Amino acid sequence: MIMKTIGVLTSGGDAPGMNAAIRAVTRTALSKGMNVKGIAKGFNGLLEGNIRDFDMRSVSNIVERGGTILYTARCPAFVPIEGVRKGVKTCEEVGIEGIVVIGGDGSFRGARDLSNEGIPCIGVPATIDNDIGSTGYTIGFDTAINTGMELIDKLRDTAQSHDRCSVVEVMGRRAGDIALHTGIACGATSILTMETSEYYTVEHAIERILKTKTGNKHHFIVVVSEGYTAGKYTDANQIAKQIQDATGVETRATILGHVQRGGTPTVHDRVAASRLGHRAAELLSQGMGNRVVGFSKNAIFDYEINEALEMPKVFNKELFQVAETISF
Numbered sequence: 001m002i003m004k005t006i007g008v009l010t011s012g013g014d015a016p017g018m019n020a021a022i023r024a025v026t027r028t029a030l031s032k033g034m035n036v037k038g039i040a041k042g043f044n045g046l047l048e049g050n051i052r053d054f055d056m057r058s059v060s061n062i063v064e065r066g067g068t069i070l071y072t073a074r075c076p077a078f079v080p081i082e083g084v085r086k087g088v089k090t091c092e093e094v095g096i097e098g099i100v101v102i103g104g105d106g107s108f109r110g111a112r113d114l115s116n117e118g119i120p121c122i123g124v125p126a127t128i129d130n131d132i133g134s135t136g137y138t139i140g141f142d143t144a145i146n147t148g149m150e151l152i153d154k155l156r157d158t159a160q161s162h163d164r165c166s167v168v169e170v171m172g173r174r175a176g177d178i179a180l181h182t183g184i185a186c187g188a189t190s191i192l193t194m195e196t197s198e199y200y201t202v203e204h205a206i207e208r209i210l211k212t213k214t215g216n217k218h219h220f221i222v223v224v225s226e227g228y229t230a231g232k233y234t235d236a237n238q239i240a241k242q243i244q245d246a247t248g249v250e251t252r253a254t255i256l257g258h259v260q261r262g263g264t265p266t267v268h269d270r271v272a273a274s275r276l277g278h279r280a281a282e283l284l285s286q287g288m289g290n291r292v293v294g295f296s297k298n299a300i301f302d303y304e305i306n307e308a309l310e311m312p313k314v315f316n317k318e319l320f321q322v323a324e325t326i327s328f
């Protein structure tokens with residue numbers, strides 16, 4: 001039996017392109033004859049009944065906006081089964097029969113639990129970190145790396161003018177994808193990520209700087225992933241000090257932080273979000289649930305949520321090697 005009404009929510013950390021996904025889910029569902037309700041502040045909206053009806057125009061003028069019109073939140077009360085059951089009760093009261101959950105792998109766990117309790121959910125991967133094993137791409141990554149690139153380019157100008165070394169910490173949680181991509185795009189001398197931390201350490205970066213210094217290069221960019229810093233250091237300032245002490249090059253640290261999460265989504269993110277959101281609503285309209293959508297190469301796939309959660313995230317070591325070779 002076709003679902004009459006579905007809900008859509010954004011959960012966990014925000015990512016540019018979430019709005020484009022909300023729009024795609026809403027318009028696809030409406031085009032298939034289903035009603036749509038927007039659930040505010042992630043799973044909190046289900047616990048608090050913070051839910052409103054969406055029509056075609058509710059999602060007008062949002063495709064180009066960063067952040068999420070539905071707001072997003074972490075909701076610890078939704079982790080225990082009692083929280084999930086309360087969410088199910090709200091769905092029954094307002095007539096929601098299925099939900100598209102836009103977020104990261106934490107949010108997918110909530111979606112799985114809701115599915116198991118009788119509300120079929122489809123997960124749409126959205127996080128700037130690109131850290132989900134079941135998909136080659138997550139909504140928000142392209143915008144975040146472009147923002148990171150612009151900021152590091154600006155740091156390079158001043159590093160060059162002063163013959164300095166600039167240590168830049170980028171986001172990514174445990175994943176080094178943001179560091180790898182911005183590092184290559186900005187010609188970083190070294191890229192430090194958790195995935196490669198066995199060999200590519202601060203000491204290794206120092207060696208590279210000392211080696212290049214004897215040539216005609218006097219300014220350096222070192223891009224550090226959040227995951228690398230979290231493993232061994234309190235923050236990037238410590239890394240900067242270590243480099244300065246060992247090389248004699250004046251070194252400053254910059255932690256880019258949340259600025260990487262904002263901004264107008266790129267074409268790539270708007271298109272990815274539109275495709276994934278469309279597919280998610282389509283799956284619900286076919287009565288499917290407990291699945292996540294994602295990309296493999298450029299094609300859209302869907303997997304059962306538990307199967308997806310078990311897929312390991314693969315780091316692109318080949319791309320890392322390219323960076324190592326050409327960044328001298």
Ligand code: ADP
Pocket residue numbers: 011012013043073074075076077078079080103104105106107108109110111113127
């Ligand atoms: P992300 O979705 O970006 O990975 P989080 O890990 O913070 O972000 O998860 C977002 C929300 O998903 C949590 O606040 C919680 O409501 C829900 N969630 C996370 N883990 C679980 C879990 N194991 N079981 C049920 N819900 C969960």
